[in-house]
Amino acid sequence: MRRSPANVRPGAADIVSQAAPDTDLSEGERARILAKAALFAPPPATLADGRRDLVGLTRDELAAEMVAIGEQPFRAKQLWHWIYHQGVTDFSRMPSIAKPMQAKLAERFVVGRPEATTVQTSTDGTRKFLFRYRDGQEVETVYIPSPDEDRGAVCISTQVGCTLSCKFCHTGTQKLVRNLGAAEIVGQFMAARDSYGEWPSPKDGTARHLSNIVVMGMGEPLYNYENTAKAMRIVMDNEGIALSRRRITLSTSGVVPMMDRCGAELNVNLAVSLHAVTNELRNEIVPLNRKYPIEELMAACRRYPGASNARRITFEYVMLRGVNDSPAEAHELVRLLKGLPAKVNLIPFNPWPGSPYKTSTGEAVRAFAEILEAGGYSSPVRRPRGRDISAACGQLKTESERVRRVKADAA
Ligand code: SAH
Ligand code: SF4
Numbered sequence: 001m002r003r004s005p006a007n008v009r010p011g012a013a014d015i016v017s018q019a020a021p022d023t024d025l026s027e028g029e030r031a032r033i034l035a036k037a038a039l040f041a042p043p044p045a046t047l048a049d050g051r052r053d054l055v056g057l058t059r060d061e062l063a064a065e066m067v068a069i070g071e072q073p074f075r076a077k078q079l080w081h082w083i084y085h086q087g088v089t090d091f092s093r094m095p096s097i098a099k100p101m102q103a104k105l106a107e108r109f110v111v112g113r114p115e116a117t118t119v120q121t122s123t124d125g126t127r128k129f130l131f132r133y134r135d136g137q138e139v140e141t142v143y144i145p146s147p148d149e150d151r152g153a154v155c156i157s158t159q160v161g162c163t164l165s166c167k168f169c170h171t172g173t174q175k176l177v178r179n180l181g182a183a184e185i186v187g188q189f190m191a192a193r194d195s196y197g198e199w200p201s202p203k204d205g206t207a208r209h210l211s212n213i214v215v216m217g218m219g220e221p222l223y224n225y226e227n228t229a230k231a232m233r234i235v236m237d238n239e240g241i242a243l244s245r246r247r248i249t250l251s252t253s254g255v256v257p258m259m260d261r262c263g264a265e266l267n268v269n270l271a272v273s274l275h276a277v278t279n280e281l282r283n284e285i286v287p288l289n290r291k292y293p294i295e296e297l298m299a300a301c302r303r304y305p306g307a308s309n310a311r312r313i314t315f316e317y318v319m320l321r322g323v324n325d326s327p328a329e330a331h332e333l334v335r336l337l338k339g340l341p342a343k344v345n346l347i348p349f350n351p352w353p354g355s356p357y358k359t360s361t362g363e364a365v366r367a368f369a370e371i372l373e374a375g376g377y378s379s380p381v382r383r384p385r386g387r388d389i390s391a392a393c394g395q396l397k398t399e400s401e402r403v404r405r406v407k408a409d410a411a
Contacts, residue, residue, distance in 0.1 A: 029257040037224055040159075042181035043135050045112070053112040054083060055190070056183025058230065059237070069108060071101070077239070083111050084240025087190065087199030113191045114184060126386030129192060133184055137177055139218050141188040142391045143196075143210065151211035156188045158228050159219025164253055166273070167285045168318055170352040171218045179224040185231035189213060189241070201241050213243060215250040216271065222255035222262060232266055245269075251316065256292040259300045270304055271314040271345070272297065276324050277332040285323070294336070302340060312341040319360035319368070320349050330368045334375030344372050344379040350392040 045053040054062060059080060063073035075097075082094040089111040091102040114131035117138070121127045127143045137160045145152035160177040162169075193199060193210050202208045213235065215221045221228045232248060235241045251271035252259060259270070274297075276282035282289035289297075301313050315337070319325050333344065346369055349359045360368075365381055372379035384392045 026257045026260065030261060033223065033255065033258060034226065037179055037226065040176060040179045040224075042133075042179055042184060042227070045181060045183050047110060047134070051108055051110050053183055054079065054109050055112050055187055056181055056185075056230070056234070058233070065109070069104065075101075079105075080237070080240055084234065084237065085201050085242075087193060087201070089113060112183060112187065113194065114187045116191060116195070119195065120389040120391075122386035122389045122391060124385055124388075126389065126391050127192075127195065128386060128389050128391040129188070129195070131188060131191065133180075139180065139184075139188070140391075141192060141217060142386060143192050144385050145209065150207040150209065152209055153212040153214045154189050154192050154210050155214045155217045156185060157217030157219055158185055158215060158221040158224045162219050163223060164220055164286075164288050166253060166275075166287070168275075168320060168349055168355065168357050170355070174218075176219075179227055180219070182227045182230035182234065185227060186234050186241075188217075189235060204242070211243075212247045212249070214271075215248070220253055220255065221250050222252045222258035225258050225261065229262070229266055232268060246311070249314065251314075253286055253288050254292050254297045254300075255288070256296050256300045260303060263304045263306075267305055269311065269314070270301070271316055272301060273318075274315045274333075275318050275320075277329050277336055281324060285320070298336060298340070301342075312343045315342055315344045316347055317344055318347045318349050319365050321358040321360045321364070323357060325360040325364045325368055327367055327371055330371035331375075334372060334377065337375075337377060342377060344377050346379055346381045348381065348384060350384055350387070352390075 045056060047053070052065070054065070057065065059076055062079060063076035066073055066075040066079075078094070078096055082088045082097075088094055091097070091106045091109075091111075094102060097105070114133055116129050117132045118130040119127065124147075125145045129141045129143075130138055131141060132138045139157040139160055141157060142155040143152055144155060157180065159179050161174040162171045163176045165172040189210070196209050198208065198210055213232075215228065215232075228250070232250075235243050235248070236245055245266065245268045249269040249271050250262060250266070251273060252262075253273045262268070263270070273286065274282075274294075275286055276289075277294070279289060279293045282294060292300075304313060315333075317324070317333070337344075346365055348365065349355075349357050351357070351359065369379045369381060386392060
């Protein structure tokens with residue numbers, strides 16, 4: 001059923017956008033979100049034999065581990081270089097560390113990677129990894145090379161499943177099993193780099209194949225904020241992987257109180273999964289909207305630091321045939337975005353088995369895009385990549401689940 005944008009109160013977004021958030025309320029809300037995230041904490045980063053994974057520790061934590069085994073804290077700097085700049089996983093291949101020390105480290109620690117249980121490469125070059133962690137949980141990560149340039153984005157996951165249940169998203173059908181730890185998040189990027197042999201980390205100004213990170217895989221990153229933030233800080237550290245914050249885009253379905261914190265602390269690029277211009281429709285397809293309605297979401301976007309023409313907020317809009325793709329909705333979107341440095345990413349809906357929607361027609365997408373462009377908003381249509389390997393947005397883990405079901409049926 002088509003919804004009319006008429007029930008958005010005229011000017012409501014503009015009025016709310018000028019109001020500062022109630023700091024105490026937001027603080028309480030943030031504390032609740034973090035407490036809930038802790039209930040889904042990942043298992044400790046320790047192997048069955050007691051050795052600890054050094055990946056995912058902050059520099060200070062790494063130094064503390066060295067002190068705990070009677071070593072100087074400066075060892076942390078050396079290790080950081082080997083782990084995150086050189087990409088070395090074997091202590092015996094760290095020549096600046098003396099042999100006895102290498103042996104001592106190997107007795108107590110590992111430099112871990114998630115295990116890639118399946119790697120598939122699409123005819124368009126997209127590569128999808130199914131990664132398994134120590135407790136057997138799995139997520140998918142996708143590398144999307146740029147078709148005409150020497151660069152590409154790694155789309156990483158932050159949760160196994162998702163507590164939210166956006167109606168068009170396959171991950172939304174999988175209940176949240178647990179959050180990923182910092183090591184498990186940064187490990188996806190490092191393992192993808194292993195797959196392309198892109199170590200040591202290329203210096204500033206040198207081309208990188210794996211040049212960008214989009215936090216757009218499985219899960220809601222702002223419902224696993226601490227681990228995601230820790231992983232991003234590691235990735236951005238200048239003496240390691242050294243990816244600029246401008247090359248990282250975090251996508252949220254609109255966890256308003258955490259958007260403020262993300263902006264203040266990480267200040268990476270922000271993408272917001274909008275998908276509807278009325279609260280009535282958004283309540284239905286992005287149920288989180290019932291908690292944080294469009295006006296509050298837009299106000300949080302306006303507060304996001306550094307929003308400028310050079311660094312626009314991306315609004316993601318999945319095109320669902322006959323549901324959210326009318327010209328009237330495009331006009332309403334232009335109105336909602338007024339004054340905000342933004343671009344709109346139109347995502348043709350990627351179907352999955354049992355999904356309740358159809359992809360908008362090419363004509364509807366074009367007409368929608370034209371209205372946005374006329375309103376001053378660049379609105380690229382995201383080309384589905386890796387469809388042949390079910391690597392497109394919202395399809396992650398559909399295939400691995402199907403294979404598991406078939407195997408279970410056969411058993
Ligand atoms: N949880 C975060 C990030 C992961 S989803 C979020 O919702 O933003 C990444 C993007 O893919 C989101 O914009 C999401 O709405 C979109 N998406 C999900 N399922 C999709 C599908 N089946 N087809 C197209 N895009 C989809
Ligand atoms: Fe979760 Fe994002 Fe999928 Fe919504 S679109 S169910 S928030 S992963």
